[in-house]
Amino acid sequence: MEQKFIYRCEDSTEGILTGIYDAWASVHRHEENRIEVCTGEGETPCLFAEYIDVVPDAEKSEKVQRSIRLRISEEAYEMVMKTLLSQDSEKGEMIYRFLIYAFREGARACRSYGNPWVMRMFEAVRNYDNESHHLKGFLRFDEQENGLLVARYAPKNNILGDLMEHFSDRMNGESFIIVDEKRYIAGVHRPGNPWVIYRLNKEEYRMFNDVYAEEDTYGALWKIFHRKIAITERENAALQRNNLPLRFRPYMTEFR
Numbered sequence: 001m002e003q004k005f006i007y008r009c010e011d012s013t014e015g016i017l018t019g020i021y022d023a024w025a026s027v028h029r030h031e032e033n034r035i036e037v038c039t040g041e042g043e044t045p046c047l048f049a050e051y052i053d054v055v056p057d058a059e060k061s062e063k064v065q066r067s068i069r070l071r072i073s074e075e076a077y078e079m080v081m082k083t084l085l086s087q088d089s090e091k092g093e094m095i096y097r098f099l100i101y102a103f104r105e106g107a108r109a110c111r112s113y114g115n116p117w118v119m120r121m122f123e124a125v126r127n128y129d130n131e132s133h134h135l136k137g138f139l140r141f142d143e144q145e146n147g148l149l150v151a152r153y154a155p156k157n158n159i160l161g162d163l164m165e166h167f168s169d170r171m172n173g174e175s176f177i178i179v180d181e182k183r184y185i186a187g188v189h190r191p192g193n194p195w196v197i198y199r200l201n202k203e204e205y206r207m208f209n210d211v212y213a214e215e216d217t218y219g220a221l222w223k224i225f226h227r228k229i230a231i232t233e234r235e236n237a238a239l240q241r242n243n244l245p246l247r248f249r250p251y252m253t254e255f256r
Contacts, residue, residue: 004033005026005032005033005050008052008054011039014056016084017084018057018061022052023096034093035096068102072099073107075110076109079121082128086157094120128157135163136163138248139151139163142253150208154180155182158183160180174189185200186200
């Protein structure tokens with residue numbers, strides 16, 4: 001049986017792209033290599049495989065990104081970057097196989113949906129874009145006494161960068177924080193400053209929970225407005241679930 005070399009990467013842009021760089025630079029054939037993203041969940045070891053722990057390297061990650069943009073296309077670069085932030089547990093392997101194909105075929109590889117790896121990338125990107133589009137409309141902010149706006153959510157994909165780009169453009173004069181409860185990260189925007197993303201410790205996360213529990217006056221008014229405009233005779237729960245997934249509702253003022 002052919003031996004496999006499995007590159008174990010942390011779930012980050014630098015970690016996965018470093019793993020791809022190391023696998024590509026190894027003396028092994030592509031068929032012998034596999035990229036595995038460590039999710040922290042129970043993982044079944046593969047027999048007849050040698051595991052290689054990848055140390056994230058910013059320089060290697062930059063080289064991979066630069067090669068994608070120069071040798072394939074900007075579209076391929078965007079596909080890869082969104083897949084890196086997707087929820088797919090096999091995204092490392094998916095990107096590796098896509099790049100093997102795309103470096104050979106060039107820009108047209110992005111539309112070669114007959115290739116299973118291209119199709120899987122397309123589906124991961126579509127899932128990412130759909131969730132980002134939904135949250136841009138469904139995200140709700142609570143105003144604190146000091147004027148700070150706070151929003152929480154728990155997305156499947158890591159779309160915080162997209163949301164920060166969207167809301168910092170539309171709410172440039174506001175101070176606001178968006179908290180991703182699933183990944184314990186927060187995007188922070190202050191007027192006149194570029195937005196940044198922080199990783200939260202337990203104490204900081206608990207603080208946001210306490211803040212979120214205190215409903216502001218506008219939140220109460222919004223609930224009243226939502227109830228008043230509803231037409232009871234025309235309620236359609238099935239249609240509402242299709243247009244507004246249940247998993248978003250615990251974070252929306254009108255359903256809280």
